[in-house]
Amino acid sequence: MSIRTLKVGMLGCGNVGSGVAQLLSEHADDLAARVGARLELAAVGVRDLARARAHVDPAILTDDLESLVNREDLDLIIEVMGGVEPARSLLLAAMANGKSVVTANKTLLAEDGIALYDAAEKFGVDLYYEASVAGAIPLLRPVRESMAGDQIERILGIVNGTTNYILTRMDEAGTSFADALKEATDLGYAEADPTADIEGFDAAAKAAILAGLAFHSRVTALDVYREGISHITADDVASAKAMDHVVKLLAIAELTADDRVSVRVHPALLPRNHPLAAVREAYNAVFVEARAAGELMFYGRGAGGIPTASAVLGDLVAVARHRVFGGLGSRESDYAARQIATIGEATTRYHIRLDVADLPGVLAAVAQAFAHNGVSIQTVRQEGHGNEAELVVVTHSAIESALAATVSQLRSMDIVRNVASVIRVEGGNR
Amino acid sequence: MSIRTLKVGMLGCGNVGSGVAQLLSEHADDLAARVGARLELAAVGVRDLARARAHVDPAILTDDLESLVNREDLDLIIEVMGGVEPARSLLLAAMANGKSVVTANKTLLAEDGIALYDAAEKFGVDLYYEASVAGAIPLLRPVRESMAGDQIERILGIVNGTTNYILTRMDEAGTSFADALKEATDLGYAEADPTADIEGFDAAAKAAILAGLAFHSRVTALDVYREGISHITADDVASAKAMDHVVKLLAIAELTADDRVSVRVHPALLPRNHPLAAVREAYNAVFVEARAAGELMFYGRGAGGIPTASAVLGDLVAVARHRVFGGLGSRESDYAARQIATIGEATTRYHIRLDVADLPGVLAAVAQAFAHNGVSIQTVRQEGHGNEAELVVVTHSAIESALAATVSQLRSMDIVRNVASVIRVEGGNR
Numbered sequence: 001m002s003i004r005t006l007k008v009g010m011l012g013c014g015n016v017g018s019g020v021a022q023l024l025s026e027h028a029d030d031l032a033a034r035v036g037a038r039l040e041l042a043a044v045g046v047r048d049l050a051r052a053r054a055h056v057d058p059a060i061l062t063d064d065l066e067s068l069v070n071r072e073d074l075d076l077i078i079e080v081m082g083g084v085e086p087a088r089s090l091l092l093a094a095m096a097n098g099k100s101v102v103t104a105n106k107t108l109l110a111e112d113g114i115a116l117y118d119a120a121e122k123f124g125v126d127l128y129y130e131a132s133v134a135g136a137i138p139l140l141r142p143v144r145e146s147m148a149g150d151q152i153e154r155i156l157g158i159v160n161g162t163t164n165y166i167l168t169r170m171d172e173a174g175t176s177f178a179d180a181l182k183e184a185t186d187l188g189y190a191e192a193d194p195t196a197d198i199e200g201f202d203a204a205a206k207a208a209i210l211a212g213l214a215f216h217s218r219v220t221a222l223d224v225y226r227e228g229i230s231h232i233t234a235d236d237v238a239s240a241k242a243m244d245h246v247v248k249l250l251a252i253a254e255l256t257a258d259d260r261v262s263v264r265v266h267p268a269l270l271p272r273n274h275p276l277a278a279v280r281e282a283y284n285a286v287f288v289e290a291r292a293a294g295e296l297m298f299y300g301r302g303a304g305g306i307p308t309a310s311a312v313l314g315d316l317v318a319v320a321r322h323r324v325f326g327g328l329g330s331r332e333s334d335y336a337a338r339q340i341a342t343i344g345e346a347t348t349r350y351h352i353r354l355d356v357a358d359l360p361g362v363l364a365a366v367a368q369a370f371a372h373n374g375v376s377i378q379t380v381r382q383e384g385h386g387n388e389a390e391l392v393v394v395t396h397s398a399i400e401s402a403l404a405a406t407v408s409q410l411r412s413m414d415i416v417r418n419v420a421s422v423i424r425v426e427g428g429n430r
Numbered sequence: 431m432s433i434r435t436l437k438v439g440m441l442g443c444g445n446v447g448s449g450v451a452q453l454l455s456e457h458a459d460d461l462a463a464r465v466g467a468r469l470e471l472a473a474v475g476v477r478d479l480a481r482a483r484a485h486v487d488p489a490i491l492t493d494d495l496e497s498l499v500n501r502e503d504l505d506l507i508i509e510v511m512g513g514v515e516p517a518r519s520l521l522l523a524a525m526a527n528g529k530s531v532v533t534a535n536k537t538l539l540a541e542d543g544i545a546l547y548d549a550a551e552k553f554g555v556d557l558y559y560e561a562s563v564a565g566a567i568p569l570l571r572p573v574r575e576s577m578a579g580d581q582i583e584r585i586l587g588i589v590n591g592t593t594n595y596i597l598t599r600m601d602e603a604g605t606s607f608a609d610a611l612k613e614a615t616d617l618g619y620a621e622a623d624p625t626a627d628i629e630g631f632d633a634a635a636k637a638a639i640l641a642g643l644a645f646h647s648r649v650t651a652l653d654v655y656r657e658g659i660s661h662i663t664a665d666d667v668a669s670a671k672a673m674d675h676v677v678k679l680l681a682i683a684e685l686t687a688d689d690r691v692s693v694r695v696h697p698a699l700l701p702r703n704h705p706l707a708a709v710r711e712a713y714n715a716v717f718v719e720a721r722a723a724g725e726l727m728f729y730g731r732g733a734g735g736i737p738t739a740s741a742v743l744g745d746l747v748a749v750a751r752h753r754v755f756g757g758l759g760s761r762e763s764d765y766a767a768r769q770i771a772t773i774g775e776a777t778t779r780y781h782i783r784l785d786v787a788d789l790p791g792v793l794a795a796v797a798q799a800f801a802h803n804g805v806s807i808q809t810v811r812q813e814g815h816g817n818e819a820e821l822v823v824v825t826h827s828a829i830e831s832a833l834a835a836t837v838s839q840l841r842s843m844d845i846v847r848n849v850a851s852v853i854r855v856e857g858g859n860r
Contacts, residue, residue: 019722023579023580023722027579027580027581030581030646030766031579033646033763033765033766034578034646034763034765130576136720136722136723136724136726137723137726138568138571138572138575138576138577138726141568141571141572141575141576142568142571142572142576145568145571145744145747145748146560146568146571146572146741146744147568147740147744148464148743148744148747148748149453149457149461149739149740149742149743149744149745149746149747150453150457150740150743150744151457151460216460216463216464275708275729278705278708285727290566290740292449292453292566292736292737292739292740292743293566293567293730293731293737293740293741294566294730294731294734294737295729295730295731296566296567296568296728296729296730296731297715297727297728297729297730298726298727298728298729299705299726299727299728299729300723300724300725300726300727301723301724301725301726304724306722307722307723307724309579309722310577310579310580310720310722310723311576311723312579313578313579313580313722314575314576314577314578314579314580315579316579317575317578317579318575318578318760321760322757325757325758326756326757327752327755327756327757327758328755328757330748330751333463333464335463335464336460336463
């Protein structure tokens, strides 16, 4: 039986793009059977024509990206170049030309996804982006489609492999942050400039995308409170370990009691028996709490050329099938139009380490400072160090603003030498 | 804005059906926004009209199920009655009448899914069944759609909560099988007749459905090799523990070296650091190994009325959107038409406990029996008991038929008092 051919154009051909080209070639017959049409990689747009590209015929390379997205003969466009511009203009032009698009571009979607979603709607094309969050893990389709009959209440995600590798080494080998980062760099898990990973920018973009989908509201990267892991010390990790917790960088999106969206990225202590605590090294996992489904978790590789290409190809099959059989995928929706809560309104538990004078009455005075600000203490652990002592306080759930006021009061007290660290505690019941 | 209403008929109103009715009512506004039409539960077919049904208006109850699926005014049919007949005839009639259907019926799909898939194709309607495997966990949609650009190589699933609860208790509390089963029954995790769960019939149905989707071939429950957990003893679990493994009932579907499908359900030892090993009590999880994506895991509640209803509703939203906006979901495909390998051809590792005479030369004789049948030994552990000893042998990967011949030879040896148990070992590299 002879079947039609759909022509695919690809913008970018780095690590993920090469993976896409490789899978398109290796799985060609299976893809044809699943789509009902052959998929032909017909054009690849790159900046540097001189560089050799594995799995790509040099004859289809071009550095004229504008012309590529305007080519009449191309049916579908894949964007794996990253960054906001020119990716945004190119995708908008492709959709205006009636082409369905698949992108892995978290930065663009978190900054200006709404413009893209609106264009897909306006021009009646598909916009798919499973690869933009948590790489190979099927996550956006389950959240958007499988859970469409449910109400998501909270998402806790380990969505950055670099920081999870660093925190795993700090937990398992007692390494310092600096040494663990160096190891991650040597292994290729961290980039030469690791800022986007270790300061949480990468995770914040993914948190924005997830929060928008889960809560049917508009959420951008600017709405995400963000705190990285560079201030996490070996002492913090050891203190977490002493209470059977691990430190993880979490992307959190949750509904507040008054139905607003709290979306934030920060390090947090998790109980060691929480399913996310067992997610080691560069793996990613996303834990979802839904009203009816209860607790779900999605686990896998969050990065890497070939794993991420798997997600791109899954999307490509879907949009290609729509070309063959008709129909369009689910749309983003912002019908709920929920407001974003500020970080000051976020409610969570806290783990606070204080260096205090080892004098009678210190614990009472510290406890009084918490009580004064309406923050209830769950446990206190005291360890002496000569004439100083360390107090480790874990609170019950408290509003961030009340905790901040407490810390500020503690800092003003003579008997408190230093507030060594304040880290949130997640993963328990509220 | 006034939007149209889609009328839904439901067959069955037990635990899951009541959950569906409850969610349809509680989430009505959200569902309308997500579907683009209101969903009205307009008819519910039950066997016993006299029984009160929570969340269901008695006026829409009927015991005439044939008439229900023929009603012109119903757009969509949900089937949560279970069993092969009359569910099969009713679903076939509904599809012949142009109604898209959502079912949670694993038994029917595993026995005769092909008739249903063919009817959906023939009549141009949707047939969705996410709830049939692993309850609330979004699994079939990711396997079928998200991974459509990849090649699945193996699936290892904990897909039965009853047996996982029993095995968790045996592992954590050293309980006997009988006591753990009694606990599961008291807690409502096991039914009065627990055969379908503990002998692996429930898991085998799910394995057939998963294997068919993953490998694009026709697989029925009859193709699944099945072994339950009722012969697992506290000694087996303790022996697994001594080598840092846990015993789990696994549903396994994998490609053999010659591209056939091996599909089986049996207890197996898993290394304690395998992601599935941490799945406790009645939770389910499915671990997927794909060529490009690598290792993925999907975790959550595998049963329960409300969690399972969440999966039914997700499907209902999808098929309802197709009614509103056009299009149809992905179809099952059997283009690969792979053959099923017999259990004798399955390749895995084995954990074998032998009671032997505590005499010099026993280990050599036992090792010779393995070597004679071409089964390579990885480790042997010997523990003395007076003038008897226990040998625990763990093999490298071997063909099931070679292992069976080895066991048969061991049984014939005078120095072997008893082959106490043979359990497969999974979750390592081949």
